[in-house]
Amino acid sequence: MVRHLSAPLYVNSVGDKIPLIPGFKTSAVFLTSLSANLRIPDDELYPTPISTPSFRGSDAIPLPSLSSLSAMTLPHEASVADAQALNDPLDAPAPSPLADVPELTTYTAKSHEDRVAALKLVADSIAEQRNATSRSIIYNPTILSIYAAIVGFGVRYFYDGFDTLPVIITTLIGATMTALIAVRWFAGPYIDLAEKIGWDWLGEDQMIITKWGDKVIGTVIIGWARPGSPNGSKKEKKKNEKRKWGVVRAWTVAVKYRGKGVAKALLEDAVQEVKKQGGEGIEFSDEHANHHRVLPTYFNKGIDADEQRAFDLLHALSSIKGTFKNRR
Template identity: 45%
Template sequence: MARQHFLTLPDHLRTPVVAAVGVGDRIPSIPVFKTSAAFLTSLGANLRISDTYDDYYPSPISTPSLRASRHDSLLPPPSPFAFALSTAMSASNNAPDDHDDLPNEPIDPLADVPELSTFHATSRNDRVAGLKLVADSVAQQRQMASRVLIAHPLNLAVFAVVLAIVAKLVQGSRGWPLVVTTWAGVSMGGLALVRWMTSGYINLAEETQWLEWLGDDTIIVSKWGDEIIGACVVEWVSGDGNGKGNRRKKSMRAQIRAWTVRLKYRGKGIGTGLLEDAVEMVNKKGGDGLDFAYDHAHSDRILKEFYNKPFDRRDQRAYTALQKVTSEKGHFGRRR
């Protein structure tokens, strides 16, 4: 037969175990192959039940105190594993952060922002991109003209009269549902009329986007990253302003044929930068002045004269901006 090994509990563990299980004051030997003394110590601690309130101490994880319903005693304290877990969590919270030893290098918030540059476009791709930007700005005038037609007081009054006449003619036969439907049809017809009246700006844009329109004129562009966001077309004319071809060195002026910035970048000083670069170019070449050409790309008017006040105010703001730049940066007539 195989030989059995017996292990007797120590004296300080017998009483708690006996009190817990109610077996007597001696525990028979337990046959085992190999038993850990640490396991028995943990078992004895878990089976100990306190008889008085003073012997109980709360759990470190804020376990609420509960009393037994029948014997008026408290629940046993938590397992030693709870103490080990609490100690490990406390140690991890108090441990120094590994990242504290790293040097605090300053982060540049503009590291990923593309560079904005303004230069004279010489390559075909840059010239075509600047010319397309000018054509887009010409086509955008259609939206402005449409808003003018829709919001003009005279047009609103005429539209209200038409709706009233329609309501009077239709209401008596079939009631308000037919009136509302007819009003919707009249509104759609009015929008179609506005679209037709402003379609001329699309034709102007198509004429502007060809390189023949640009010719040999200088085009200054603002480039943000890989995108052309601003363009200014400058031509040289004779001093009396009679056009190209009569270029006398003693009297030459520069004129701006187009000046625009992409819609979402307007109001950020990019247009002013284009004008400053144009003035600097005229200064270097000894030109006698710089102003807007009479027939610049945005000078054509498709609507009647009394609809063009917003366009005239826009041109006036452009003239004012150019005068401000020329008064601050311009040194015309001084050839270098």
């Protein structure tokens, strides 16, 4: 006959009956006590008002508004305007994309600094003719043909096998450098002409300049001429004393700012200025700053073409903008 022995029971502090396991009595009691101590009241299961909103009853603590939290995070030194900009960033004015762009202004130069900068631009425009003349010599078809003939003759004369190639190459390099130096020498007088631009050359002529910020980037210099022949009758001379004709003595824009309409705008201002002062018309002076040529006409085709375009532009602007009544 088999006897079934029931395991002894242990009653804890809350009335639960727990069977005792031999050898594990102490562990069971300890675990039961730990379970009772870890029980969390129902009221503590609800979250705090700060982390998550609570909807239990009317006495729930509301969250502060967004504007209040934003103001609380501002530094002590922050102004009211900064707080409003943080609360509503859409109302803050956007910075202008042209805020850092210099201003373009055109006016008659009066200060010594502006007049010196404008004279320097005129001198630079004359010196640039040296480069234009050098290019016209180098790329001239006749000059290129002569150079090719000299090179061909030299190679044929000196070539005597592969060993002579270093000598031929060295000779050609030396001849080319000599030719380039000669070209620069032929165009060199433009530098002397540029150095003559100064206060004596300017005289009392009016100088209109265009500035990009604080930098002078363009200028047009206007002089005056009397129409008629100096050998005319006294009556004709007296009549001509009341007449005057505007002449452009110099007109240039810095290389970096060309092709942007600055030069044309300067000529327009010159036409309006002559008309304002009672002039009967305007044209380029026969002895304007860039009229000199140091080489024969055959080598000045590029410079002459640029000059003719300037003449045509001034004539067109004079006809459209000037509306001068009297023409000579």
